Amino acid sequence: MxxxxxxxxxxxxxxxxFLWIAPLAYALWSSLHPAAFATSFSLxxxxxxxxxxxxxxxxxxGRYYLNTIMLVSLILAGQLxxxxxxxxxxxxxxxxxxxxxxxxxxxQLMIMxxxxxxxxxxxxxxxxxxxxxxxxxxxxxxxxxxxxxxxxTFKSVPRELIEAARVEGAGALQILWRVYVPxxxxxxxxxxxxxxxxHWNNFLWPLIVTNxxxxxxxxxxxxxxxxxxxxxxxxxxxxxxVMTMAPLLIAFLIFQRQFVxxxxxxxxx
Amino acid sequence: xxxxxxxxxxxAMLVVFAASAGxxxxxxxxxxxxxxxxxxxxxxIDGMVERFExxxxxxxxxxxxxxxxxxxxxxxxxxxxGGQPPQLSVLLSTDVFTLRDENAIVPIDDLVADxxxxxxFYPAFMANGQIDGKTWSIPFQRSTIVLYWNKxxxxxxxxxxxxxxxxxxxxxxxxxxxxxKDASGNVTRWGVEIPSTGYAYWMLQALAIxxxxxxxxxxxxxxxxxxxxxxxxxxxxxxxSRKDKVMPTGTIDWATLRTDFVEGKTAMxxxxxxxxxxxxxxxxxxxxxxxxxxxERRGSPTGGGNFYVFKGASPERQKAxxxxxxxxxxxxxxxxxxxxTGYVAVSPAAYKTPAMEEYAKNFPPAVVARDQLDQAVPxxxxxxxGRIYKxxxxxxxxxxxxxxxxxxxxxxxxxxxxxxxKAYQ
Amino acid sequence: xxxxxGPRTGSHAWMNAVNAWLLLLxxxxxxxxxxxxxxxxxxxxxxFVARRNGTQVFAGLDNYRAMFDDAIFWxxxxxxxxxxxxxxxxxxxxxxxxxxxxxxxIRGRGFLRLAYFTPTVLPMIAVANIWLFFYTxxxxxxxxxxxxxxxxGWNWLGDPRTVMVCLIVMVIWKEAGxxxxxxxxxxxxxxxxxxxxxxxxxxxxxxxxxxxxVPLLMPATLFIAINAVINSFKLVDHLVIMTxxxxxxxxxxxxxxxxxxxxxxxxxxxxxxxxxxxxxxxSALALIKFGYFDRRIHYQ
Numbered sequence: 004m005x006x007x008x009x010x011x012x013x014x015x016x017x018x019x020x021f022l023w024i025a026p027l028a029y030a031l032w033s034s035l036h037p038a039a040f041a042t043s044f045s046l047x048x049x050x051x052x053x054x055x056x057x058x059x060x061x062x063x064x065g066r067y068y069l070n071t072i073m074l075v076s077l078i079l080a081g082q083l084x085x086x087x088x089x090x091x092x093x094x095x096x097x098x099x100x101x102x103x104x105x106x107x108x109x110x111q112l113m114i115m116x117x118x119x120x121x122x123x124x125x126x127x128x129x130x131x132x133x134x135x136x137x138x139x140x141x142x143x144x145x146x147x148x149x150x151x152x153x154x155x156t157f158k159s160v161p162r163e164l165i166e167a168a169r170v171e172g173a174g175a176l177q178i179l180w181r182v183y184v185p186x187x188x189x190x191x192x193x194x195x196x197x198x199x200x201x202h203w204n205n206f207l208w209p210l211i212v213t214n215x216x217x218x219x220x221x222x223x224x225x226x227x228x229x230x231x232x233x234x235x236x237x238x239x240x241x242x243x244x245v246m247t248m249a250p251l252l253i254a255f256l257i258f259q260r261q262f263v264x265x266x267x268x269x270x271x272x
Numbered sequence: 273x274x275x276x277x278x279x280x281x282x283x284a285m286l287v288v289f290a291a292s293a294g295x296x297x298x299x300x301x302x303x304x305x306x307x308x309x310x311x312x313x314x315x316x317i318d319g320m321v322e323r324f325e326x327x328x329x330x331x332x333x334x335x336x337x338x339x340x341x342x343x344x345x346x347x348x349x350x351x352x353x354g355g356q357p358p359q360l361s362v363l364l365s366t367d368v369f370t371l372r373d374e375n376a377i378v379p380i381d382d383l384v385a386d387x388x389x390x391x392x393f394y395p396a397f398m399a400n401g402q403i404d405g406k407t408w409s410i411p412f413q414r415s416t417i418v419l420y421w422n423k424x425x426x427x428x429x430x431x432x433x434x435x436x437x438x439x440x441x442x443x444x445x446x447x448x449x450x451x452x453k454d455a456s457g458n459v460t461r462w463g464v465e466i467p468s469t470g471y472a473y474w475m476l477q478a479l480a481i482x483x484x485x486x487x488x489x490x491x492x493x494x495x496x497x498x499x500x501x502x503x504x505x506x507x508x509x510x511x512x513s514r515k516d517k518v519m520p521t522g523t524i525d526w527a528t529l530r531t532d533f534v535e536g537k538t539a540m541x542x543x544x545x546x547x548x549x550x551x552x553x554x555x556x557x558x559x560x561x562x563x564x565x566x567x568e569r570r571g572s573p574t575g576g577g578n579f580y581v582f583k584g585a586s587p588e589r590q591k592a593x594x595x596x597x598x599x600x601x602x603x604x605x606x607x608x609x610x611x612x613t614g615y616v617a618v619s620p621a622a623y624k625t626p627a628m629e630e631y632a633k634n635f636p637p638a639v640v641a642r643d644q645l646d647q648a649v650p651x652x653x654x655x656x657x658g659r660i661y662k663x664x665x666x667x668x669x670x671x672x673x674x675x676x677x678x679x680x681x682x683x684x685x686x687x688x689x690x691x692x693x694k695a696y697q
Numbered sequence: 698x699x700x701x702x703g704p705r706t707g708s709h710a711w712m713n714a715v716n717a718w719l720l721l722l723x724x725x726x727x728x729x730x731x732x733x734x735x736x737x738x739x740x741x742x743x744x745f746v747a748r749r750n751g752t753q754v755f756a757g758l759d760n761y762r763a764m765f766d767d768a769i770f771w772x773x774x775x776x777x778x779x780x781x782x783x784x785x786x787x788x789x790x791x792x793x794x795x796x797x798x799x800x801x802x803i804r805g806r807g808f809l810r811l812a813y814f815t816p817t818v819l820p821m822i823a824v825a826n827i828w829l830f831f832y833t834x835x836x837x838x839x840x841x842x843x844x845x846x847x848x849x850g851w852n853w854l855g856d857p858r859t860v861m862v863c864l865i866v867m868v869i870w871k872e873a874g875x876x877x878x879x880x881x882x883x884x885x886x887x888x889x890x891x892x893x894x895x896x897x898x899x900x901x902x903x904x905x906x907x908x909x910x911v912p913l914l915m916p917a918t919l920f921i922a923i924n925a926v927i928n929s930f931k932l933v934d935h936l937v938i939m940t941x942x943x944x945x946x947x948x949x950x951x952x953x954x955x956x957x958x959x960x961x962x963x964x965x966x967x968x969x970x971x972x973x974x975x976x977x978x979x980s981a982l983a984l985i986k987f988g989y990f991d992r993r994i995h996y997q
């Protein structure tokens with residue numbers, strides 16, 4: 004673009020950016036200073052990690068971290084495997100009913116497990132899996148979104164490579180592993196980032212399906228922690244909030260470009 | 273030689289077996305409990321559980337904090353319907369009808385050797401849990417609503433700092449004197465605040481009973497929300513903010529009210545006695561605690577949570593659960609719990625323990641809520657209480673925010689409540 | 698189409714199909730179990746009423762009749778529509794603005810992009826906690842600012858008139874950056890010569906924006922709009938810790954009401970009925986999305 008941007012525009016963009024970052028900056032500020040300075044912004048306020056220490060002791064955040072990491076890993080692993088196989092089936096094989104199967108798969112893009120909480124809860128309890136991490140993960144492991152993305156990516160694999168592999172005597176699964184998967188790496192990375200972001204931050208379903216500390220992820224832990232009944236000490240609550248957001252936030256800050264590109268790629272249909 | 277080796281091995285195996293059998297004998301209990309008051313309550317519970325486990329190494333109790341009363345009930349019911357009920361839980365004393373309807377709990381009578389134990393508790397607290405001749409719950413964190421007042425603020429406003437309002441008129445009048453405004457006319461301190469989120473039905477019940485009106489029948493199948501005296505009670509509440517202007521308009525949050533009081537944003541507050549210790553520890557001014565003011569009579573509903581033993585637990589675990597309950601409700605622990613939170617200790621014996629007598633001597637407010645028991649009535653206890661509480665709470669909120677007149681709001685709530693309760697009549 | 702199509706007839710075709718279905722099987726099982734089956738089961742549940750002793754009694758459309766009479770249901774539905782109208786157009790407009798700015802060579806645009814996008818990676822619960830503090834009466838940040846300006850404090854979340862607006866503002870804050878990304882992707886697909894050609898002909902920036910850029914972005918806009926509306930039906934995390942649907946249901950949303958009815962009141966039949974409504978709405982949106990978009994994309 005050759006036309007110059009007016010100063011006014013630049014200023015507006017910056018003001019908006021500051022407004023946008025303000026709430027987060029506030030939470031950080033409040034968590035790093037003693038409670039008395041929660042609402043006053045003097046520059047000479049002492050820095051302290053005490054809020055974090057108190058939050059850490061008031062609730063088992065270490066366990067919550069572990070649970071959340073296990074949860075997103077489990078979900079991602081399941082999603083990658085299942086959707087790779089499914090997308091491969093749709094792309095590499097022509098079989099009767101594949102159109103209908105694919106259309107049915109896409110249903111999940113609209114009607115996600117998040118809205119079917121009542122029935123899904125019933126099913127999970129019938130399976131006897133209540134209050135476990137797999138219980139949170141199961142409804143999400145078959146990801147229509149991932150299947151959709153991978154199918155698109157797989158479709159663009161050059162025919163020559165497939166032929167070449169087949170000539171070498173590779174079976175169907177080997178073709179998948181040696182040709183399709185490596186070429187789809189950018190899609191995998193993009194999807195992984197989107198999936199981890201989504202499931203790290205997921206709340207309602209884990210809230211319903213978990214009861215105890217052993218399976219509770221960070222988001223539910225934060226909600227239970229921040230329940231004002233236990234005392235409305237905003238500095239400590241903000242410290243807990245920061246702890247919940249921190250890993251994703253730090254990952255985002257370091258891998259900004261990858262995050263943005265992942266979401267972009269995921270958005271291009 | 274080989275015989276010897278064999279004997280040693282067999283002996284060792286026996287020892288190992290016996291040792292593991294010892295740990296196999298350990299009973300595992302899960303308990304959900306709520307926290308609806310301020311302070312490091314979960315830490316207190318953890319401490320008490322630990323001491324119990326030390327005295328009873330064959331019982332392991334996992335106490336799971338599950339949120340407020342509504343959340344805890346939700347969790348317990350959800351867990352039960354999912355096939356994994358807890359063995360015991362602390363739930364509202366008024367959840368008993370709903371729990372019985374859902375076939376969730378067992379009567380405690382059959383699990384206790386000496387039924388005289390039931391008589392050791394305050395009758396006002398046992399009342400909610402005794403239905404059809406059986407006892408379904410044991411009191412634990414019980415309360416009444418009390419009036420907290422800021423003595424320093426009273427003195428400032430020219431009122432006698434040792435006298436709390438004794439009637440509705442007095443409360444409104446004193447409130448008016450206590451309101452403080454800043455230079456631009458904005459209020460910096462209100463006279464009184466009554467919370468309208470969280471457990472608004474509880475507050476309405478207090479006002480209703482002070483006006484001489486019961487809100488439900490004993491069978492828990494009818495509520496009297498549109499009775500003229502109930503409407504009057506809600507009107508008084510609304511007028512405090514709209515006419516007398518001693519209370520802020522809009523909803524007042526249950527959880528932040530305590531902080532409002534402690535920070536001097538309001539000179540009086542109606543709140544559960546369970547907040548007493550939290551207030552005591554954080555208030556930087558002299559404050560007093562009084563029984564609620566009267567209209568036709570004094571009165572407050574009791575409140576708080578009882579222990580329930582859930583069905584589905586093996587007899588062994590049920591017995592262990594009762595053992596835990598007996599310990600937690602014993603005078604020493606009840607006194608400790610009351611001192612650390614402000615809840616009313618559940619038995620007269622608790623008040624006679626040396627620790628409690630000492631505490632009450634130095635801090636008279638600790639017994640105010642107990643003294644109010646004489647004028648206390650059972651809390652609003654009906655079938656499907658959770659839903660009914662929501663209807664009443666919605667009506668209160670509609671009235672205090674000005675969206676509906678008290679009469680209208682209560683009529684709507686009554687209609688919905690009738691629809692739900694019809695199935696039980 | 699690339700890929701090995703394989704024979705379509707004969708026993709080889711049969712093996713072919715079997716292989717394909719085997720590959721599909723794990724995903725299919727989970728999809729059916731947690732998406733397709735629940736939809737059907739929900740519809741079925743909504744036609745029954747659960748008695749206290751555990752049995753189910755066929756009740757036909759009784760649950761639906763009760764729902765029509767339920768003021769809270771209508772309030773929740775109305776709130777959802779209000780919520781969608783409040784969040785979607787504004788976030789889209791802001792997202793477009795942000796994307797346009799970030800796409801230019803403005804100094805510090807890396808920071809701009811960071812600032813706009815960061816709220817997206819935060820969990821809604823954390824966002825709710827932060828904004829809950831802003832909206833707390835008297836010592837919350839917003840009221841403190843008002844005090845500086847001399848106005849009295851306000852019970853933002855406790856007043857039915859302001860609670861929805863407050864929640865909408867918070868959600869716009871969270872979502873605008875997310876939509877910005879889609880616009881960025883779309884902007885980068887616009888050939889630069891289009892703009893240059895227009896500039897050569899003397900068109901002003903605003904004119905280019907109006908006549909060239911925005912129309913070209915229409916597919917992206919519609920795509921974002923549909924996604925945003927669908928999201929607005931699913932986003933209820935904040936209600937759990939901010940208002941619990943109050944005051945007096947002023948901020949309740951359909952999914953939150955479903956959660957309340959199902960898990961707090963334990964009325965799963967009625968919850969199923971409400972879920973059916975939600976599924977119908979989402980399906981309608983899906984039809985619009987796929988019906989409309991598939992056609993557009995084909996012609997691009």
